[in-house]
Amino acid sequence: MTTETQNLEQIPGVGPNTAEKLVQAGYLNFEIIATATPAELYESVEIGEATARKVINWCRQTSGLSTESEGGDADEAMKQRNLEIEDIPGVGPTTADKLRESGFLTIESIATATSANLAEAAEIGESTAKKMIKWCREQADIGGFRTGTEVFEQRLKVKKLTTLVPDLDELLGGGFESQAITELYGEFGSGKSQIVHQMVVNVQLPEELGGLGGSAIYVDTENTFRPERIEQMVRGLEIEDANVEDFLANIHVARAQTSDHQMLLIENAHELAQELKAKGKPLKLVIVDSLTGLFRSEYAGRGTLAERQQKLNRHMHDIFKLCDEYNAIGLVTNQVMSNPAVFFGDPTKPIGGNIVGHTATFRIYLRKSKGGKRIMRLVDSPNLPEGEATFMVEEGGIRSC
């Protein structure tokens, strides 16, 4: 064991006073602290026993003396263990409550927070917040550069949710992707809401039937969610023991009244997502129908455009974070108006323009065609060719032509 003195303020939850007391009591470095018992530590430096335990654990990990696992790789064991926010060094029950109230429910959510946001949420100093974020990033493996191999491994987790319409699935490279947002834009009546209704049904199917065995969140801003449509679509699956009640129970609908309310619903969805995970019906689909409707009506004047775009940008990032964290699929709709007053350029430009376009991973344009046919056009995708496919909306759901 070394007797070299280390800067103990590096330990999350240890400020200058505690650090000084530790040194005075002979706890000169991480290695010495790592071998202490919580009782010894809290007696000599007057910190709570829970804090003492966290300080010891941190020092054990840092100095490679972790006793968390027998024989195995300690780091791996830490990652596999489900860490709670109480496990963060320096976080007691009060801070944990404050964090939860502000929507920080997981290690990952703190790892991706800004120190200013976290400091405000937990009513802690910014330097403490920084230490917490650093610790969470290490645990959650979030932060710096990742190798191509790691990115590839993350991509392997991507799930595809099938539309069950073969041509559409082919266009989409197998279905709508998780860890991504797909924007469906098109005129009124082009089939945006029909598709998202179909997907909240499909996502609940077991994987062998093209679903993900999960549940869905449906943020409804135009009051167009219809349980009757879900019922028709469930019957349309023609699965003998499909129970409509069960399908409805796994769709969590929230009617947004204002754009701020809409944003809040997504910010607060982490709590519900945790519950769904615990219930064995993990969140696999996040719908916002329509993404832009309320924003458009509330921010009507020219002067408010910048603010609207800024809020939309934040909202899109919140949706993305939710989908990334739970490996869920994000589907947002965006209405466009064919505007005869526009003589130049595309008269059917989606609302939100660049902001939505840059944040959405996939963009899909829907339009009506002859004989009740509808055309789905893949406009923008990082890994798929542009293209079109057709479908119909029938009583039983979306179908091949």
Ligand SMILES: Nc1ncnc2c1ncn2[C@@H]1O[C@H](COP(=O)(O)OP(=O)(O)O)[C@@H](O)[C@H]1O
């Ligand atoms: N039960 C049904 N059977 C057949 N077609 C339907 C049914 N319900 C809705 N539709 C079709 O879907 C269209 C509405 O599409 P929708 O997805 O709500 O449009 P939007 O793109 O505005 O969200 C209707 O005009 C109708 O053609």
Ligand SMILES: [Mg+2]
């Ligand atoms: Mg609609």
